[in-house]
Amino acid sequence: MTKYIDGKKIAAEIKAELAVKVKLLKQKNIFLSLAVILVGDNSASKIYIKKKSEACQEIGVNSETYVLKSDISIEKLNALINHLNDRKDINGILVQLPLPKHISENQVIEMISAEKDVDAFCAVNTGKLMIGNYKFLPCTPAGIIEILRHEKIEISGKRCVIVGRSNIVGKPTAMLLLQNDGTITVCHRKTKNLKEICLNADILISAVGQAGFINKDMVKKGVVVIDVGINRDSNGKLCGDVCFEQVAKLASHITPVPGGVGPMTIAMLLKNTIKAACLQNQILRV
Amino acid sequence: MTKYIDGKKIAAEIKAELAVKVKLLKQKNIFLSLAVILVGDNSASKIYIKKKSEACQEIGVNSETYVLKSDISIEKLNALINHLNDRKDINGILVQLPLPKHISENQVIEMISAEKDVDAFCAVNTGKLMIGNYKFLPCTPAGIIEILRHEKIEISGKRCVIVGRSNIVGKPTAMLLLQNDGTITVCHRKTKNLKEICLNADILISAVGQAGFINKDMVKKGVVVIDVGINRDSNGKLCGDVCFEQVAKLASHITPVPGGVGPMTIAMLLKNTIKAACLQNQILRV
Numbered sequence: 001m002t003k004y005i006d007g008k009k010i011a012a013e014i015k016a017e018l019a020v021k022v023k024l025l026k027q028k029n030i031f032l033s034l035a036v037i038l039v040g041d042n043s044a045s046k047i048y049i050k051k052k053s054e055a056c057q058e059i060g061v062n063s064e065t066y067v068l069k070s071d072i073s074i075e076k077l078n079a080l081i082n083h084l085n086d087r088k089d090i091n092g093i094l095v096q097l098p099l100p101k102h103i104s105e106n107q108v109i110e111m112i113s114a115e116k117d118v119d120a121f122c123a124v125n126t127g128k129l130m131i132g133n134y135k136f137l138p139c140t141p142a143g144i145i146e147i148l149r150h151e152k153i154e155i156s157g158k159r160c161v162i163v164g165r166s167n168i169v170g171k172p173t174a175m176l177l178l179q180n181d182g183t184i185t186v187c188h189r190k191t192k193n194l195k196e197i198c199l200n201a202d203i204l205i206s207a208v209g210q211a212g213f214i215n216k217d218m219v220k221k222g223v224v225v226i227d228v229g230i231n232r233d234s235n236g237k238l239c240g241d242v243c244f245e246q247v248a249k250l251a252s253h254i255t256p257v258p259g260g261v262g263p264m265t266i267a268m269l270l271k272n273t274i275k276a277a278c279l280q281n282q283i284l285r286v
Numbered sequence: 287m288t289k290y291i292d293g294k295k296i297a298a299e300i301k302a303e304l305a306v307k308v309k310l311l312k313q314k315n316i317f318l319s320l321a322v323i324l325v326g327d328n329s330a331s332k333i334y335i336k337k338k339s340e341a342c343q344e345i346g347v348n349s350e351t352y353v354l355k356s357d358i359s360i361e362k363l364n365a366l367i368n369h370l371n372d373r374k375d376i377n378g379i380l381v382q383l384p385l386p387k388h389i390s391e392n393q394v395i396e397m398i399s400a401e402k403d404v405d406a407f408c409a410v411n412t413g414k415l416m417i418g419n420y421k422f423l424p425c426t427p428a429g430i431i432e433i434l435r436h437e438k439i440e441i442s443g444k445r446c447v448i449v450g451r452s453n454i455v456g457k458p459t460a461m462l463l464l465q466n467d468g469t470i471t472v473c474h475r476k477t478k479n480l481k482e483i484c485l486n487a488d489i490l491i492s493a494v495g496q497a498g499f500i501n502k503d504m505v506k507k508g509v510v511v512i513d514v515g516i517n518r519d520s521n522g523k524l525c526g527d528v529c530f531e532q533v534a535k536l537a538s539h540i541t542p543v544p545g546g547v548g549p550m551t552i553a554m555l556l557k558n559t560i561k562a563a564c565l566q567n568q569i570l571r572v
Binding site: 106122123124125126127128129130131132133156157159165167171172174175178181183184185186187188190191192193197 | 392408409410411412413414415416417418419442443445451453457458460461464467469470471472473474476477478479483
């Protein structure tokens with residue numbers, strides 16, 4: 001029997017726990033606040049930041065959204081981020097990616113103070129993840145690990161195949177699975193024998209961004225499939241990278257899109273915001 | 287025909303090029319200096335730092351060696367590193383690992399200013415490597431890439447298997463091979479089917495630290511073998527992780543120990559020291 005992983009439900013459980021923590025922090029006079037910056041009017045980005053703000057509200061975290069024109073100068077963006085870095089009442093700052101082409105994402109990410117970098121994308125937070133000595137984990141990789149933990153799927157000794165090597169998902173997910181004693185393989189557009197490699201996977205993570213990319217001929221029976229892709233199919237319907245119906249027949253566990261990794265990513269963002277507030281207020285545990 | 291890779295010779299070629307750069311910098315009144323810190327009296331460490339100092343001398347870089355007692359306090363070590371961070375005439379600082387148990391290596395590494403961290407072990411330099419936007423590369427992984435480049439071994443699309451997942455070798459080597467479009471697999475003590483995975487490798491990197499770990503049954507014909515291990519065999523003779531004689535018969539290329547990766551690591555340290563001096567003096571290219 002295939003287990004359809006309900007990311008929305010797991011995320012709801014986590015958010016309920018986080019809401020309790022937010023309440024406890026309020027009792028200590030710590031009121032959490034997340035700043036969300038959107039540059040331009042990418043329609044997907046608009047939906048994401050709306051979801052993030054709603055999730056904040058759900059658990060009692062304040063959120064401030066800054067919507068900036070797509071032609072904003074890097075200097076002005078820097079000034080805003082510096083201002084937010086300095087504000088004691090802001091615990092976390094996130095800049096929704098992608099950014100317009102004239103702005104370097106790397107440069108902007110590095111403007112955010114590492115202590116408020118709740119996406120954990122800056123160099124020092126990335127390095128800490130790789131070294132294994134981290135405070136924040138990037139949200140999607142952390143969400144994937146939480147799903148596996150929740151479903152009691154052992155990672156240790158398992159062949160974990162990650163398709164996609166982005167800085168945001170592929171690489172950090174590989175590093176996290178490695179820290180959990182998985183044997184990791186990272187594949188990408190230059191990989192030969194992709195099918196053969198995927199067929200060896202006990203845990204298959206797809207973060208490609210292409211509908212229908214992983215089909216039934218690429219997975220073995222009993223595989224755990226985590227679909228990170230967010231695409232539109234030919235009918236304009238939201239879907240992942242995985243041919244869900246056919247792959248589900250072979251998988252022991254599979255995440256749907258929507259309702260799989262996505263809600264977990266947002267839950268992890270909230271977790272990081274609380275963690276940031278605790279660190280900023282020298283609270284070890286809440 | 288197996289190609290025995292002569293790391294000593296490749297390193298000598300690189301050092302000759304670097305010596306020219308050092309001379310050119312001297313003409314600009316920039317005199318390079320590397321500070322090397324040894325804590326305790328680990329006999330292998332003593333040999334390594336001696337080799338590093340000699341290599342500096344060879345290309346005209348000054349080196350200062352600080353030998354500290356093994357019971358030194360972290361505060362005193364911190365004071366020394368801070369002093370070296372502040373000194374304008376010191377371009378690079380390296381603390382020879384391992385450190386005595388009472389001192390946290392992570393903590394000490396983070397004391398070194400990122401601009402002088404010529405081992406590239408600190409979190410921000412590690413993160414920059416992973417993101418792909420780096421100034422320094424850690425020396426052993428960089429040395430491995432240089433060997434492959436020198437031998438005109440294509441990495442793109444190749445199955446690269448890294449055995450060992452240390453922060454110093456395994457993980458950064460995997461990230462660098464990935465950036466060079468290799469398909470990477472990282473194995474470790476929890477890996478099952480290690481033999482089967484190694485048999486699929488086009489490029490096999492062993493960084494385990496165990497003599498005789500990789501034998502002929504674990505490699506396919508035509509494999510490129512890079513041996514990062516430094517061990518003693520039962521006769522006390524220096525050797526790598528690989529059963530050299532038997533694996534060499536199958537490999538297209540193989541690095542010996544000693545004389546393979548080791549000299550390349552030192553050459554990369556010199557390269558980083560020059561790079562550090564250039565960055566500190568706003569020189570884009572020498």
